[in-house]
Amino acid sequence: NKIKLKFKENANFDNNTYDTWINSVKPISYEGNVLTLELPTALHRDYWDRQLKSTFIEYAYAITQTDITPNLVLKGEVDDNNQNLKRFNEANGKSEIPHIDPHLNPNYTFDTFVIGQGNQMAHAAALAVSEDPGKVYNPLFFYGGVGLGKTHLMQAIGNKVLSSNPNAIVKYVTTEKFTNDFIDSLQNNKMQEFRKVYRNVDLLLIDDIQFLANKEGTQDEFFNTFNALYEDNKQIVMTADRLPNEINSLTDRLVSRFKWGLSVDITAPDMETRAAILRAKAKSESLAIDDNIMSYIASQIDSNVRELEGALSRIKAFADLKQEPITMDLVSEALRPLKLNKEKSAITPESIIKTTASYFRVTVKEIKGKKRVKAIVMPRQIAMYLSRELTDNSLPKIGEAFGGKDHTTVIHACDKISKQLATDSDLQNQIKDIKTEIKH
Ligand code: ADP
Ligand code: MG
Numbered sequence: 001n002k003i004k005l006k007f008k009e010n011a012n013f014d015n016n017t018y019d020t021w022i023n024s025v026k027p028i029s030y031e032g033n034v035l036t037l038e039l040p041t042a043l044h045r046d047y048w049d050r051q052l053k054s055t056f057i058e059y060a061y062a063i064t065q066t067d068i069t070p071n072l073v074l075k076g077e078v079d080d081n082n083q084n085l086k087r088f089n090e091a092n093g094k095s096e097i098p099h100i101d102p103h104l105n106p107n108y109t110f111d112t113f114v115i116g117q118g119n120q121m122a123h124a125a126a127l128a129v130s131e132d133p134g135k136v137y138n139p140l141f142f143y144g145g146v147g148l149g150k151t152h153l154m155q156a157i158g159n160k161v162l163s164s165n166p167n168a169i170v171k172y173v174t175t176e177k178f179t180n181d182f183i184d185s186l187q188n189n190k191m192q193e194f195r196k197v198y199r200n201v202d203l204l205l206i207d208d209i210q211f212l213a214n215k216e217g218t219q220d221e222f223f224n225t226f227n228a229l230y231e232d233n234k235q236i237v238m239t240a241d242r243l244p245n246e247i248n249s250l251t252d253r254l255v256s257r258f259k260w261g262l263s264v265d266i267t268a269p270d271m272e273t274r275a276a277i278l279r280a281k282a283k284s285e286s287l288a289i290d291d292n293i294m295s296y297i298a299s300q301i302d303s304n305v306r307e308l309e310g311a312l313s314r315i316k317a318f319a320d321l322k323q324e325p326i327t328m329d330l331v332s333e334a335l336r337p338l339k340l341n342k343e344k345s346a347i348t349p350e351s352i353i354k355t356t357a358s359y360f361r362v363t364v365k366e367i368k369g370k371k372r373v374k375a376i377v378m379p380r381q382i383a384m385y386l387s388r389e390l391t392d393n394s395l396p397k398i399g400e401a402f403g404g405k406d407h408t409t410v411i412h413a414c415d416k417i418s419k420q421l422a423t424d425s426d427l428q429n430q431i432k433d434i435k436t437e438i439k440h
Contacts, residue, residue: 108155116273130160133235137262144266147306349401368403
């Protein structure tokens, strides 16, 4: 109605002309930015096609900020809206399915992906598939540990395919979402819709398929989806944290299907790649960080890219809060808790017992045993005290590590050592030395 009004206001129509050519037009449906309009006669269609269509698009845009395409149909031809839309889309080279949201993160592109030793094969395969989906490696399967770029690379394929062919139907789903959709459609008698959605795609990206483990029904449906797409030469890309044959109870027929294509692993980035990733991220966030500081961060955070990103945002937050430039001091302060966590997890009661025993020249067996002579009781209590301080283990767990002692014994030891520490400087030094050794 607003568009009609705009015609009336702007097009210098007298009332009669307006009623004849504009007001007689009936909107029928609106789907995927296509507005289907019903016109009374062929003459109307002719006139609209030649004269009014472009003005319509212009007015529609002014009102809705959306590019709306009119789909002109004659009265009597309007049998079923979907039929109309289908004809229109076919004539315009579009598929019958209205545009579905591909669920892609726009930042996960090839441009933002840093190539390094651990991922260059995967990157090359991803690029090849994005240039020729359904033709080269189908299915393409990435596997590797968490935070190494599997999801990023998979979505880069989706983004690339869409940018070279905006009409392509791309769908990214996590295995969890696929499973939920499947169960949901079973419960609500919507299997047909489910299949329509998953089998009418040109590119299906399905993430973390290790979660198909022990889900037989979902595996069956995925098997059927896979076959339907594969037979249609549609591209399938999958990821998991391990190889298909290592996924618990994944049916053999799925495992063998996955072998039809290409499996590539992604491994942890080496020092050089970590530094390159940091440089790229810092640049994209306009952070000024010295090269040697960059290398320092890369040397400290060596597990995966997600943690590298986490470290960088901590550093950024520190610099922002303190309103200071990013110096080595600031970086080591920002990263300290991350490093402590790591140290903590590497230290166990076992390693503490071993170090303490060797420091006092007694055996591990003696510390774990029951002998109550002073030369053994003291090291045993110190080791208990250190286990409490340096690990997250519970008291019963610590007792267990000491040859199955009761947690009250551990409490007693900790109390005794803390009290003595307050006054005994020899003990203070001993504990300091043992700690240093444990941390090495
Ligand atoms: P995964 O799916 O393997 O657990 P993600 O793809 O979610 O890992 O990656 C974790 C984070 O690290 C993401 O923010 C991603 O953009 C980033 N990342 C991983 N690898 C790279 C890389 N080679 N270059 C740039 N960023 C990367
Ligand atoms: Mg992932």
